[in-house]
Each structure stands twice: as structure tokens, then as C-alpha cells.
Amino acid sequence: MKYLPVNDALFTFNRKNFVSRLKPNSIAIFHSNDEYPRNGDQNFIFKQNPDFFYLSGIDQEQSVLVLYPDCPNHQYREVLFLRQTSELIAVWEGHKYTKDEARAASGIQSIFWLTEYDTILHTIINYADNVYINTNENDRYSHTVPYRDMREYEKLRQRYPLHNYHRSALVLRDLRVVKSDIEIELTRKACEITRDGFIRVLKFVKPGVAEYEIEAEVIHEFIKQRATGHAYNPIIASGKNANVLHYVENNQVCNDGDVILFDWAAEYANYNADMSRSIPVNGRYTNRQRDVYNAVLRVMKASIQMIVAGTVWNDYHDEVGKIMTGELIGLGLLDKHDVAKQDPKAPLYKKYFMHGTSHHLGLDVHDFASRYKPFEVGNILTCEPGIYIPEEGLGIRLENNILITKDGNVDLMSDIPIEAEHIEEIMNS
Ligand SMILES: [Mn+2]
Numbered sequence: 001m002k003y004l005p006v007n008d009a010l011f012t013f014n015r016k017n018f019v020s021r022l023k024p025n026s027i028a029i030f031h032s033n034d035e036y037p038r039n040g041d042q043n044f045i046f047k048q049n050p051d052f053f054y055l056s057g058i059d060q061e062q063s064v065l066v067l068y069p070d071c072p073n074h075q076y077r078e079v080l081f082l083r084q085t086s087e088l089i090a091v092w093e094g095h096k097y098t099k100d101e102a103r104a105a106s107g108i109q110s111i112f113w114l115t116e117y118d119t120i121l122h123t124i125i126n127y128a129d130n131v132y133i134n135t136n137e138n139d140r141y142s143h144t145v146p147y148r149d150m151r152e153y154e155k156l157r158q159r160y161p162l163h164n165y166h167r168s169a170l171v172l173r174d175l176r177v178v179k180s181d182i183e184i185e186l187t188r189k190a191c192e193i194t195r196d197g198f199i200r201v202l203k204f205v206k207p208g209v210a211e212y213e214i215e216a217e218v219i220h221e222f223i224k225q226r227a228t229g230h231a232y233n234p235i236i237a238s239g240k241n242a243n244v245l246h247y248v249e250n251n252q253v254c255n256d257g258d259v260i261l262f263d264w265a266a267e268y269a270n271y272n273a274d275m276s277r278s279i280p281v282n283g284r285y286t287n288r289q290r291d292v293y294n295a296v297l298r299v300m301k302a303s304i305q306m307i308v309a310g311t312v313w314n315d316y317h318d319e320v321g322k323i324m325t326g327e328l329i330g331l332g333l334l335d336k337h338d339v340a341k342q343d344p345k346a347p348l349y350k351k352y353f354m355h356g357t358s359h360h361l362g363l364d365v366h367d368f369a370s371r372y373k374p375f376e377v378g379n380i381l382t383c384e385p386g387i388y389i390p391e392e393g394l395g396i397r398l399e400n401n402i403l404i405t406k407d408g409n410v411d412l413m414s415d416i417p418i419e420a421e422h423i424e425e426i427m428n429s
Pocket of ligand 1: 382
């Protein structure tokens with residue numbers, strides 16, 4: 001890992017919260033993510049399972065976490081099983097956790113090698129009534145690829161068919177959405193690295209530069225500052241490309257007079273930032289570009305005001321839609337008479353702003369959370385309105401990351417330039 005050691009108090013705190021919500025006499029089992037095949041004998045770079053990291057701080061493949069708070073044998077109340085390293089693995093793959101390092105990273109005292117997992121589990125699981133399994137329950141994604149937690153679940157059910165099986169996801173959905181101080185610090189770090197990448201790019205962009213050259217500048221800054229890399233596939237979309245919402249080709253030349261839409265951000269210690277900005281290739285917005293830009297910025301500022309504890313998703317999106325509709329009328333893109341007659345189920349603003357305004361952010365870029373629970377203190381949400389006008393070859397999106405506090409909210413990206421004049425000033429300095 002490139003990031004500095006994370007305070008293990010975070011993971012001890014998370015485990016304490018997690019086990020406090022289990023039914024009595026329960027055992028919970030978590031597996032590392034699989035190492036996914038890339039091609040031939042190659043794997044993709046390993047990415048830890050977010051729940052596994054949340055509860056253990058262990059960022060290594062082939063690891064198992066067992067939590068059994070009521071275990072009659074105290075030694076097995078919290079146990080980590082790790083891949084046993086060897087001189088051969090050290091030579092070919094490099095360093096793996098020693099038991100002492102795993103203790104320091106996780107705060108867990110009982111560490112065993114993975115080869116002992118089946119035997120130790122068998123000595124304790126028959127004393128438990130309930131077994132909690134970690135399923136990926138993201139409601140925007142349905143699995144077609146089997147993953148380790150599911151495969152291991154199938155084996156457990158064969159071997160221990162009469163235990164009561166439960167879902168850890170229901171507990172984690174409520175816990176992960178509320179960020180603790182250490183998580184907020186890690187997210188701030190991801191935002192700071194993202195800020196430095198953006199300022200670097202503001203000084204780099206000029207007519208004729210290619211989108212991929214900008215991408216190279218960004219990753220240079222990220223890696224230099226110990227980011228793992230991009231939090232998600234970076235979008236560097238000049239001119240009309242900005243109208244492709246998930247444009248990731250990044251292979252076109254940025255032309256004089258166009259705006260480039262950026263949606264990229266850093267991942268630091270598995271925590272993500274998520275930023276969007278839209279800048280003029282030549283350092284000056286045209287009047288029309290500035291009008292659209294400022295309309296998006298006004299929607300963003302008004303939306304951020306609503307990102308406070310107690311706000312309900314649907315009300316929030318409806319309200320943002322109304323503000324956006326007003327701006328689109330102001331820009332001459334919508335007609336107020338048409339708006340008066342619109343079908344409320346298919347509001348006209350969606351022609352120019354077709355995606356959601358916010359999502360939770362954390363260990364996942366689209367973080368795991370309930371859509372039906374009001375916002376709470378400790379939530380981190382994005383705010384990312386946009387206006388896309390294909391007929392003008394223009395798309396503008398702005399996105400900051402907002403932490404809800406007991407007194408309102410804090411913009412974790414408040415030091416990333418966003419006012420049009422400020423961006424022009426830096427580009428021309
Ligand atoms: Mn986003």
C-alpha cells in the first residue's frame with residue numbers, strides 16, 4: 001500500500017459497533033475480495049472488499065475475519081486468518097503482513113494462518129446459533145460473477161445446514177453511512193490530493209493538449225501523494241464529449257473555445273473523493289459558457305444548503321429539479337409555458353440534467369446506504385448538478401463532497417477553485 005498506516009482505533013471502533021447489533025450468540029464471517037483474473041496468468045490489481053477493510057484495516061488478499069463476541073473461548077472472539085507468507089512469496093510477490101503487523105493494523109490480537117481456518121472455525125461454530133454472511137447488496141448492481149463470500153457461504157450451508165443464516169449487509173448499511181472522525185480525515189486527504197491534481201491541470205491545459213495528456217498529469221500528482229490512484233475511471237471530456245456521461249476514452253484533442261468536463265478524484269487508504277469541474281480550454285469562458293456555468297454553480301450552492309440532517313432523498317431531488325428548471329428557463333433551454341404543462345413524472349429539466357444530484361461517498365464511490373433513510377449527521381454526500389447541451393457541444397458539471405454536521409454541513413472541497421473567475425485567474429497566471 002502507498003498510503004501511511006491508518007489509526008487502528010477506526011477498525012476497533014467499527015467492530016465494536018458491528019457486533020453490538022448482532023443477535024445474541026452470533027458468529028460473523030468476512031472474506032477478502034477475490035483476486036480477479038485479467039488475462040493469461042495476470043490478475044487485476046487487488047482491491048480490498050470495503051466491508052472487510054471497514055472492520056479489519058487489513059488490505060491483503062485471501063484474508064478471513066471471524067467475529068464471535070459471545071464465543072465461550074475468549075481467544076476466538078475476534079480472529080483474523082491471513083495467507084502465510086514464505087521466502088518464496090517474499091521473493092516473487094513481495095511483503096505480506098506478519099502476525100505482528102496484522103495486529104498493529106487491525107487491533108485484533110488473535111491472528112492465525114489461513115491453513116488453520118477450517119479447523120478453528122469448526123471448534124467454535126457449533127456453539128453459535130446464528131451465522132452472519134457478508135453479501136454485496138448494492139441495489140444498483142446485480143451480480144453475475146460469483147464472489148468469495150458467496151462461495152464460502154455455500155460451503156458453510158452444506159457443512160452447517162441448521163444454523164440460522166443472516167445478512168451482515170443490513171447492519172453495515174446503517175453503520176458505514178455515518179463517518180467517524182478518522183474516516184473524515186481520510187476523505188479530506190483524498191480531497192486534498194484531488195485539489196492539487198486540479199490546480200496542476202489548470203496550469204497545464206491549453207489549446208491543442210490531448211485529453212490523455214491531462215489524464216497523465218492527474219495520475220502523476222495522485223501517485224506522488226500516496227493516493228492508490230483514481231477513485232474511479234477518470235472522465236476528461238472536451239467539447240461535445242462532455243455529453244457522454246461516462247466518457248472515459250480520453251483520446252481527443254482539446255480545441256480552442258471548448259470547455260473540458262472533468263470528473264476524476266483520488267482514492268486514499270480506500271476512501272474516495274469524487275470531484276467534477278468544467279474549465280475553458282483557452283483559459284476564458286465565452287459569455288454563453290459562463291452563463292451555463294454560473295447556472296450550474298447556483299444550482300449546486302442551493303442544493304448544498306439542503307444537504308443537512310433530516311433531508312429525505314425524494315424531496316431533495318424534487319427541490320433540486322425545481323431550481324434547475326428555473327435556471328434552464330433562464331438560459332432559454334426550456335419554455336415556462338411548456339413547464340407549466342409538464343408531466344410531473346417526467347419533468348422537462350431531465351432533458352438537460354438526466355442524472356441524480358447526490359450519492360453517498362466513502363469506501364465505495366457510490367457508497368452503500370439506504371435510499372429511504374433521511375440524511376444523518378456524519379454522512380458524506382456528493383453534490384453534482386450538470387447541464388448538458390449536445391446541440392451546443394457543451395456539457396458542464398460541478399461536484400463537491402459535503403459532510404453533514406450537527407450545525408449544517410461542511411464542504412470538504414471548499415478549497416478547490418470553482419468560481420469561473422478564479423479558474424480563469426489561475427489558468428492565466
Ligand atoms: Mn459523483
